Amino acid sequence: xxxxxxxxxxxxxxxxxxxxxxxxxxxxxxxxxxxxxxxxxxxxxxxxxxxxxxxxxxxxxxxxxxxxxxxxxxxxxxxxxxxxxxxxxxxxxxxxxxxxxxxxxxxxxxxxxxxxxxxxxxxxxxxxxxxxxxxxxxxxxxxxxxxxxxxxxxxxxxxxxxxxxxxxxxxx
Numbered sequence: 001x002x003x004x005x006x007x008x009x010x011x012x013x014x015x016x017x018x019x020x021x022x023x024x025x026x027x028x029x030x031x032x033x034x035x036x037x038x039x040x041x042x043x044x045x046x047x048x049x050x051x052x053x054x055x056x057x058x059x060x061x062x063x064x065x066x067x068x069x070x071x072x073x074x075x076x077x078x079x080x081x082x083x084x085x086x087x088x089x090x091x092x093x094x095x096x097x098x099x100x101x102x103x104x105x106x107x108x109x110x111x112x113x114x115x116x117x118x119x120x121x122x123x124x125x126x127x128x129x130x131x132x133x134x135x136x137x138x139x140x141x142x143x144x145x146x147x148x149x150x151x152x153x154x155x156x157x158x159x160x161x162x163x164x165x166x167x168x169x170x171x172x
Contacts, residue, residue: 003156006028006154006155006156007153007154007155007161008028008029008153008154009028009030009151009152009153009154010026010027010028010065010073010077010152010153010154010160011026011027011028011030011042011062011063011064011065012024012025012026012027012062012063012064012065012073012076012103012106013025013026013027013030013042013044013050013054013060013061013062013063014060014061014062014063014092014100014101014102014103014109015050015053015054015057015059015060015061015100016053016057016082016100016101017057017099017100018092018094018095018099018100018101021053021082022082022085022092022100022101023049023050023053023081023082023085024050024063024076024085024088024090024103025044025048025049025050025076025077026073026074026076026077026154027042027043027044028154029042029043029123030042030043030062033127037129037130038129038130039115039127039128039129039130040062040110040112040127040128040130041125041126041127041128042060042062042125042126042128043120043123043124043125043126044123044124044126045122045123045124046122046123046124048080049080049081049082051124054114054126055117057099057100058113058114059098059099059100059111059112059113059114059128060100060112060114060126060128061095061098061100061101061102061103061109061110061111061112062109062110062112063102063103063106063108063109063110064106064107064108064109064135064139064151065103065106065107065152066106066107066139066149066150066151066152067150067151067152067160067162068150069089069105069106069152070152070160072088072089072090073152073160074158074160075087075088076088078158089105090103090105091103091104091105092104095109095111095132096111096132096134097111097131097132098111098112098113098131098132102134107135107136107139107140107149107151108133108134108135108136108139108140109133109134109135110130110132110133111130111131111132111133112128112129112130112131113128113129113131114126114127114128115127115128115129136149147163147164147165147166147167148165150162151163
């Protein structure tokens with residue numbers, strides 16, 4: 001049962017082309033694959049509209065939502081197709097190096113070019129090299145996430161939480 005790994009951070013996967021066809025889906029199954037070069041992976045079901053756009057354009061954006069965006073995250077995570085975006089408050093702007101738009105009100109945006117895809121069970125793992133990124137300075141001071149900013153984590157179907165400000169430093 002995959003829920004034994006929860007809570008997991010929740011991300012938004014943006015796909016498509018700015019001003020043309022755009023979609024956003026919520027995704028918990030996102031991971032870093034390499035630091036140098038910066039490579040990430042996201043698992044997407046072939047039944048999702050996002051899957052078809054990533055296959056078509058060979059790029060995607062990982063947007064980091066805050067707890068303030070939880071209602072929009074719920075909409076894009078529970079409804080299908082691009083029409084759902086009309087119900088959200090996402091503000092799309094041009095990305096730095098991809099044709100896929102970024103979400104202006106996200107805490108961070110990572111622009112990715114697909115460098116691999118691997119089917120596993122009922123999902124496909126898209127591997128992307130991060131070619132550009134942007135972030136809110138108040139959310140990542142000194143290269144570290146500021147926990148009080150409201151990073152979003154998914155607990156179960158319709159339950160979310162934010163990451164606590166409590167920090168534990170390991171004694172060496």
